[in-house]
Amino acid sequence: xxEETPSRIxxxxxxxLAGKRDYVRSLEQxxxxxxxxxxxxxxxxxxxxLRQLAEGALAKLGERGGQTEAAAGALxxxxxxxxxxxxxxxxxxxxxxxAHTPAAGALxGLxxxxxxxxxxxxxxxxxxxxxxxxxARIAWELHRLPTERRASRLQVLRARCRAPAQSADHRxxxxxxxx
Numbered sequence: 001x002x003e004e005t006p007s008r009i010x011x012x013x014x015x016x017l018a019g020k021r022d023y024v025r026s027l028e029q030x031x032x033x034x035x036x037x038x039x040x041x042x043x044x045x046x047x048x049x050l051r052q053l054a055e056g057a058l059a060k061l062g063e064r065g066g067q068t069e070a071a072a073g074a075l076x077x078x079x080x081x082x083x084x085x086x087x088x089x090x091x092x093x094x095x096x097x098x099a100h101t102p103a104a105g106a107l108x109g110l111x112x113x114x115x116x117x118x119x120x121x122x123x124x125x126x127x128x129x130x131x132x133x134x135x136a137r138i139a140w141e142l143h144r145l146p147t148e149r150r151a152s153r154l155q156v157l158r159a160r161c162r163a164p165a166q167s168a169d170h171r172x173x174x175x176x177x178x179x
Contacts, residue, residue: 020050028057031068036061040075043090044083051090059097073100080106085115092118096125099132105141111156123160 024042027035039061042054058076062069072094079091080103092110095103103125110122130138138157142150 017049020047021053024050024053024057027054028060031061033071036068036072036075040072040079040091040094043076043079043094044087048086051086055090055094055097058094062098062100069098069100073098073103076100077103077106080110085113085118088113088115088118089121092121092125096121096128099129099134101129101134101137104129104134104137105144108138108141108145108153111153119156123156126157127160 024039027039027042039054039057042050045051045054058072061072076091076095076098079087080095083091088110092107095107107122107126107129111119111126113119113122126138142153145153
């Protein structure tokens, strides 16, 4: 019989999961810079559950808008350039949830990341930003790219927009990415 290590048991225990949930909730209720920095730090954690909770909390902060959203977006941008693949993917998801338009340039750069899930999350975040009124910023960032890179990024973004349209067609629905 294999003996379980205390850390494995702790990670899967209800108390460990509830503790993570309570920690993120407490950070979400505070809106100071330290709590935002701690939420962003959660995106680099090995626990997918903690990352998912932090992404959700950051998205809720984005719904409130104002300076909190801008501060959270500014803290997330460095995570896109440094960090492990799952931290970059989480940061991209969080920026998409915030619809943080200043992140468009950095997200366009991630569209050809060597880790496929990071590239997919970056494209999905750009799609979310575009759906929330950020198409002008995305177009501006695309225009700033060299021609060959611009074409490849456009191809990725078109493929991302085509997938929901094809899925809707199979269900007999009309897909409108603008609405």
